[in-house]
Amino acid sequence: MSGPALHLAVEIDGDxxxxxxxxxxxxxxxRLLAPRRAAGLAxxxxxxxxxxxxLDDGVLPPGAAPDPVGRIGAVExxxxxxxxxxxxxxxxxxxxxxxxxxxxxSQLASLDHISAGRAGWxxxxxxxxxxxxxxxxxxxxxxAGRAPESRDGVEVARALWDSWEDDAxxxxxxxxxxxxxxxxxxxxxTGETYAVKGPAIVPRPPQGQLVVLGRPDLVPAxxxxxxxxxxxxPASVAAAAAGAGTPRVFAEVEVAxxxxxxxxxxxxxDLARYAPWTDRxxxxxxxxxxxxxxxxxxxxxxxxxxRLHPLVxxxxxxxxxxxVLPALSERRLVARPLPGTSLRSALGxxxxxxxxxxxxxxxxxx
Amino acid sequence: MTRTDPLDVPxxxxxxxxxxxxxxxxxxxxxxxxxxxxxxxxxxFRKVAQTAERGLFDAFFLGEGLRLREVDGRIHDLDVAxxxxxxxQLAALAAVTRRIGLVSTSNSTFNEPADLARRLSGLDLLxxxxxxxxxxxxxxxxxxxxxxxxxxxxxxxxxxxAEEFLTVARALWDGWDDKAVATSVAAPAWSVPGAVRQxxxxxxxFDVDLAPTLPRSAxxxxxxxxxxDSGEGRDFAARNADVIFSAHxxxxxxxxxxxEDIRRRLRAVGRPDDDLRILPGTEIIIGATEEExxxxxxxxxxxxxxxxxxxGIAGLLWGIDLSGRDADGPLPAEDxxxxxxxxxxxxxxxxxxxxxxxxxxxxxxxxxxxLRETVIALGPQRxxxxxxxxxxxxxxxxxxxxxxxxxxxxxxLIPDGLDDIxxxxxxxxxxxxxYRTEYTGGTLREHLGLRAPLTxxxxxxxxxxx
Numbered sequence: 001m002s003g004p005a006l007h008l009a010v011e012i013d014g015d016x017x018x019x020x021x022x023x024x025x026x027x028x029x030x031r032l033l034a035p036r037r038a039a040g041l042a043x044x045x046x047x048x049x050x051x052x053x054x055l056d057d058g059v060l061p062p063g064a065a066p067d068p069v070g071r072i073g074a075v076e077x078x079x080x081x082x083x084x085x086x087x088x089x090x091x092x093x094x095x096x097x098x099x100x101x102x103x104x105x106s107q108l109a110s111l112d113h114i115s116a117g118r119a120g121w122x123x124x125x126x127x128x129x130x131x132x133x134x135x136x137x138x139x140x141x142x143x144a145g146r147a148p149e150s151r152d153g154v155e156v157a158r159a160l161w162d163s164w165e166d167d168a169x170x171x172x173x174x175x176x177x178x179x180x181x182x183x184x185x186x187x188x189x190t191g192e193t194y195a196v197k198g199p200a201i202v203p204r205p206p207q208g209q210l211v212v213l214g215r216p217d218l219v220p221a222x223x224x225x226x227x228x229x230x231x232x233x234p235a236s237v238a239a240a241a242a243g244a245g246t247p248r249v250f251a252e253v254e255v256a257x258x259x260x261x262x263x264x265x266x267x268x269x270d271l272a273r274y275a276p277w278t279d280r281x282x283x284x285x286x287x288x289x290x291x292x293x294x295x296x297x298x299x300x301x302x303x304x305x306x307r308l309h310p311l312v313x314x315x316x317x318x319x320x321x322x323x324v325l326p327a328l329s330e331r332r333l334v335a336r337p338l339p340g341t342s343l344r345s346a347l348g349x350x351x352x353x354x355x356x357x358x359x360x361x362x363x364x365x366x
Numbered sequence: 367m368t369r370t371d372p373l374d375v376p377x378x379x380x381x382x383x384x385x386x387x388x389x390x391x392x393x394x395x396x397x398x399x400x401x402x403x404x405x406x407x408x409x410x411f412r413k414v415a416q417t418a419e420r421g422l423f424d425a426f427f428l429g430e431g432l433r434l435r436e437v438d439g440r441i442h443d444l445d446v447a448x449x450x451x452x453x454x455q456l457a458a459l460a461a462v463t464r465r466i467g468l469v470s471t472s473n474s475t476f477n478e479p480a481d482l483a484r485r486l487s488g489l490d491l492l493x494x495x496x497x498x499x500x501x502x503x504x505x506x507x508x509x510x511x512x513x514x515x516x517x518x519x520x521x522x523x524x525x526x527x528a529e530e531f532l533t534v535a536r537a538l539w540d541g542w543d544d545k546a547v548a549t550s551v552a553a554p555a556w557s558v559p560g561a562v563r564q565x566x567x568x569x570x571x572f573d574v575d576l577a578p579t580l581p582r583s584a585x586x587x588x589x590x591x592x593x594x595d596s597g598e599g600r601d602f603a604a605r606n607a608d609v610i611f612s613a614h615x616x617x618x619x620x621x622x623x624x625x626e627d628i629r630r631r632l633r634a635v636g637r638p639d640d641d642l643r644i645l646p647g648t649e650i651i652i653g654a655t656e657e658e659x660x661x662x663x664x665x666x667x668x669x670x671x672x673x674x675x676x677x678g679i680a681g682l683l684w685g686i687d688l689s690g691r692d693a694d695g696p697l698p699a700e701d702x703x704x705x706x707x708x709x710x711x712x713x714x715x716x717x718x719x720x721x722x723x724x725x726x727x728x729x730x731x732x733x734x735x736x737l738r739e740t741v742i743a744l745g746p747q748r749x750x751x752x753x754x755x756x757x758x759x760x761x762x763x764x765x766x767x768x769x770x771x772x773x774x775x776x777x778x779l780i781p782d783g784l785d786d787i788x789x790x791x792x793x794x795x796x797x798x799x800x801y802r803t804e805y806t807g808g809t810l811r812e813h814l815g816l817r818a819p820l821t822x823x824x825x826x827x828x829x830x831x832x
Contacts, residue, residue, distance in 0.1 A: 022556055029556050030547040033581070035492045039461065059480060061579040067555040068562050070547065070580050076457040076488035083408070083461035099481065102432070102512045103451070110450035114408045114458040133575040134480040169405075169448065173398045176674030179443040184434070197511035199441070201431045203406050203448040 005335040006296060007305030007347055008049070008325070009089075009250060012041045013056035014069060016316070017254055017309035020274035022069070024267065026314035033070050035080060041313060042081040045088060048321035049329065049336040051346050052089035053081070054122050054213075054307065059098070059134045075107045082115035089343035091120030091213060096153025097146050098126055098135040102196055105157035112205035117342035120211035121157075122228070123150055123219050147218060152191040154212065154223045159187040161209050162354045163199035185356040207344045208351045213250070221245035225349055228252055228307060230282045234295070237283055238302035248304040248347055254284040255292060256311035257319040263287075267311060282309070289323035293331075296324075300333055305347070375766040382765045382800045383772030383814060384792075385425035385469070385611075385645055386418040386784055390449030391435060394649065394748070396669040396778050397446050403781045405446050408458060413781035415459045418466055421788030422802050424813040425467035425498060426459065427591075427611075427774055428452040432476055433509050437678065438687065444674050453485045460493035467810030469498030469591055474527055475505060476513050479534035480576045486588045487539060487580040495584030495809035500591035500611060503528045523571075525594075525602050530571040532590070532606055536821050537565045539587045541578025585809035587819035604631035607642060608816050611774050615646020616748060621769035643771040643814050649749030650775055652757065652786040659751045666778055667742045676738040679745050683719055683726075693738040697723075697730050748776075758794035765800055 015021035015032065022029055031037065038055075045053050056062075057074035074092030082090050090111070094104055112119035125146045126132075132139035140146050165183035172180075187198035212219075213226040221227065227244035230252045231237035241249040254277075256264035264286040268277060285292050299306055310316030328334040337346035344351060388411060389395050396402055403410045415426045430452050435442040452470040459468055468489060472482055490497035503524035507517025519527060546561035548554075565576045592607035594600065603610050614624035621644075629639035651666060653659030671679070673693035681688040685703030702719035716722060730740045750757055764770045777783025795801035807813055817823065 023551050025551060028549050028551065029553065030545075030549050032547075033491050035460065035494065059484070059579075061577050063556060067557060067559075068577055068579070069556045070542075072488035072491055072580065073485050075454055076485060076492060079454045079457035080461045080492045083458040100476070100513055103477070106451040107454045110454040113406055113450055114455065116408070130575070130577070134577075135478055136480075136572055136574045164448065171397055171402075176672035177443045178397050178446055179441065179448075181441040181443045184441050194514040194516075195511070196513070197433075199434055201434060201448065202450055 003300035003302070004304075005333055006300045006303070006328070007051040007248075007250070007335050008328075009052035009054055009091075009305060009307040010045050010050050010317070010320070011054045011056060011307060011309045012038070012045065012313060013054075013074075014062060014071065015314070016312040018268075018271050018275070018277050018311050019063065020271045021312045023271060023274055024312045024315060033072060038072075038077045038081055039084040041317065042085050042088065042090070044317055044321055046085050048317075048325045049334060050088060050325075051305070051335065051337045052091060052120060052307075052343065054091045054120075055093060057093040058095060058124070058126060059131050060126075060128055075111060078111055078119070079114050082111060082118065087118075087337050087339045087341075089118045089120055089211070089337065089346060090115055091122050091211065093122040093124050095124045095126045095150075096157075097140055097149045098131060098137055099153070101153045101156035102160065104153065105160040105200060106202050108157065108210055109161055109200065109202040109205045112207055112210050113202070117206035117344070119205070119207070120213055120226075120343055123154055123212060123214035125150060125218060148192060150214075150219050151223065152189075152194075154219060155191075156187070156189050156196045158209060158212070158223070159189055159355070160196075160198055160200040161205055162356050163187050164202075164204040165354050165357050166204055166208070168203065182358065204354070207342045208354065211343050211347060211349065216244045216246060226250050226305070226347070229303070230280065232281060232283060234283070234298050234302065237299065241303045247349060250305040250307050251299050251303045252280075252282045252309065253295070253299075253306050254280075254282050254309045254311070255316055255320075256284075256286040257292065257316050257324075258288050259315050259319055264311070267315065271311070277311070289319055289327065292324050293327045293333075296328060297331070297333055375763075377766050377768050380765045380768070380771075380800065381802060381815075382761055382795055383643060383645060384418070384421065384423040384787075385427050385467075385772070385774040386414060386423055387427045387429065387647060387774050387776045388414050388780065389446070389776055390429050391431055391445060391447060393445045393670050393672075393675045394776060394778055395446045395780060396666065398669055398672070399779060401782055402779060405780060406448055406450065408455075410781040411450075411455055411459060412462055414777065414784060415463050415466060417781075417784045417788055419463050421784065421792045422805060423466055424772070425469050425774075425810060426456075426463075427469040427498075427500065428455060428471060430471040430473060430502065432473060432504070433512055444672065444678060453489055456497070457489050457492055460489065460496065465496070465805045465808065465813075467496045467498055467589065467813060468493050469500055469589070469810075471500040471502055473502050473504055474531040475503055475519050475524060476509065476515070479531050479572060480538065480574060483535040483538040484579050486535075487583070490583035490585065490588050491580060495811070497583070498589040498591055498609070498810055500593065501528055501532065501606070502593065525598055527571045529602065529606065530569050533569075534565070534567050534572055534574065534576075536587065536819070537567065538576060538578045539582060539819075540821055541565050541576075542581040544582060546581055583809075585811040586822055589810045589814065589816065600628060600631055603642070604628065604635050604637070606820070608811075609643045609645055609814065612644055612646045615648045615770055615773055616750070618764060618767075618769055621646065621764060622767060625769055641817060643816070645772045645774045646770055647748075647776055648773045649778055650757065650773070650787055650791070651749060651751040651778075652754060652790055653752075655753050656756060659753060663751045670778065671738060671742050671745070673738060676741040679741050680737055683716060683722060685719060691737075694736045697727055697737050697740060754790040754794045757791055758798055758800075761795065762798045762800045
């Protein structure tokens with residue numbers, strides 16, 4: 001028996017989930033950072049019917065020294081992609097372990113305006129101590145120290161998104177007022193290590209609140225719209241999903257699919273000559289498109305969505321697009337977003353009320 | 367049409383450069399007209415940028431706010447407010463424009479070099495060499511209240527931090543050799559071994575150890591803009607900037623004096639005196655005739671200086687809350703409050719309120735002006751008003767005498783405020799040979815006719831930052 005239709009996300013950073021993915025890419029390494037690259041992948045994902053793309057990031061370059069790989073900031077890539085797509089959701093990865101929450105909030109709110117309500121945010125941590133040196137700050141040593149940074153950063157960003165009520169811009173000619181200052185709010189956040197005053201400089205995002213995704217063991221469930229859960233097999237994914245406590249749960253699934261040229265296992269073995277495929281304790285499907293369809297069918301009973309991590313984007317995305325999504329679509333197992341809808345609507349999430357909105361109905365002053 | 371012989375001037379072949387400054391605050395943007403558009407809808411930004419590109423402008427420019435403006439501790443509600451993060455918005459515009467430069471105003475006090483340098487690099491790569499950075503500084507605790515570090519910086523250190531910030535940013539932008547990235551999937555590694563260097567910097571402002579994350583763009587570095595007008599700010603620009611976004615563009619003699627001062631400062635630091643472009647911010651009001659332009663200006667000023675805005679501007683001068691008074695009545699009878707120089711906005715802007723008020727009274731009485739009419743006539747002034755041919759003659763004179771290299775135009779109407787300039791003024795300038803008829807380069811640096819980034823030059827003429 002199948003569950004309800006799945007929301008499908010795909011991670012499109014770099015050349016794929018494997019550290020040596022660039023070896024099998026369809027382009028030379030020095031074309032990775034060309035603007036058309038990110039936009040082209042996004043277009044393929046949008047046409048295939050994915051609900052969401054995510055863009056991994058961190059302040060340190062991927063690929064360990066002495067072989068760093070170039071990576072444009074996820075928010076900048078997301079904004080560029082948003083301007084060249086129309087339907088797909090776009091969620092950059094932005095850690096707030098060291099970043100300024102005020103800037104992060106502004107950037108993400110801007111992305112939501114640019115994309116007309118298609119933006120999300122994948123909250124992660126800067127785990128490596130070198131990241132602190134990049135920011136010129138004392139390192140946050142361990143998981144116990146990083147968790148409060150994420151919690152406070154998300155809290156500040158979310159409060160700032162509410163600091164403008166939806167109708168704060170009134171353009172009242174009669175009173176010469178552009179803003180109704182009663183509909184703007186200081187957030188007055190005070191955490192353990194810092195305080196933020198507000199209000200935001202960016203008006204409230206079209207979605208009210210962006211869709212916030214993250215691991216429920218790293219970010220409090222109450223702050224997440226979508227939990228990203230991991231597990232080596234469907235049973236452990238189901239267990240993690242059952243305990244997530246968030247409105248939506250997505251399973252993380254790594255895929256290496258059979259292509260017309262090589263079996264998934266052969267492609268993995270080929271890349272193993274250069275580097276191991278990093279084990280993130282995630283469900284991994286190496287094999288046929290049909291096998292993946294069956295796996296997703298099984299997962300649809302336990303989760304609302306799946307985020308796919310293709311081994312090599314240039315190879316796997318084509319198979320996903322030509323075989324996997326059409327098969328899921330035929331079996332009504334995929335929820336394809338409709339043009340003109342926000343990411344929240346696509347995921348079946350309500351537009352949240354504003355925490356600061358005044359209870360009394362204000363007289364229209366226009 | 368009267369024309370001087372174009373060869374009988376100091377710079378007969380000089381070319382005018384236009385930027386457009388999409389403003390996010392202050393009363394110059396008219397929000398009350400029927401065709402006043404959204405200040406946040408991406409379509410507004412796209413329309414202005416694409417119109418500027420149609421008009422062969424060098425750059426599209428965004429400001430930055432890190433805290434909503436307040437007056438007397440309350441959020442200022444009379445002017446446009448609410449705007450996107452600049453680099454994020456510009457990255458989106460990179461996808462829908464092909465040639466125009468994209469300039470972000472970003473603060474060197476409330477950012478960190480690794481993060482900001484990387485964001486600018488990303489914009490530079492996504493736009494294929496069209497990024498610019500307008501370096502601004504802040505020191506106040508009021509802005510700092512929105513940031514982890516709070517208001518930590520002494521006023522005297524703000525340029526020191528900015529300069530050290532630029533030094534680190536440039537080191538990051540130079541961290542990858544040209545051709546550092548492999549050109550084949552069969553290469554030994556993704557980046558050429560040894561072609562990416564760790565950046566270690568220990569100074570009074572920054573103690574960082576960074577792995578640069580991105581290669582150089584087609585223009586080497588983002589183009590550096592700077593707007594400081596104090597002696598310190600001008601010296602900072604002479605040492606570091608590619609473009610000055612000045613406040614000296616209304617009056618020819620003032621503009622020329624400023625330009626000559628900057629050229630002196632450039633020579634003093636060992637740079638060629640044509641190494642920097644001077645683009646004053648300006649408003650341009652165009653009518654079919656001079657009279658029509660003046661009539662349009664009257665309408666625009668009444669939209670910009672609403673009764674409440676007139677009371678706000680006068681209130682700042684008087685040091686008194688005038689809200690609730692009649693802007694269409696006479697000037698306030700009270701004497702202005704003369705406060706200590708407390709570093710406030712008012713104290714910094716108005717040196718001697720009593721003298722200014724005395725002048726306002728005298729002129730208002732002579733002309734029979736109301737308070738609002740007085741504010742319009744004598745308050746903050748800006749811009750050029752005229753017919754297309756009159757303005758083209760005037761601008762040709764400015765640029766051919768080296769008073770400016772162009773203008774950063776602030777439209778009074780979003781998103782259609784550039785239409786007249788592109789459709790009516792640009793052809794007149796082209797006819798006079800002072801404006802390009804097509805883009806000849808692909809990068810912002812090429813549009814502006816700038817040399818290689820300061821750290822990419824061999825001596826002489828090379829001047830390291832810091």
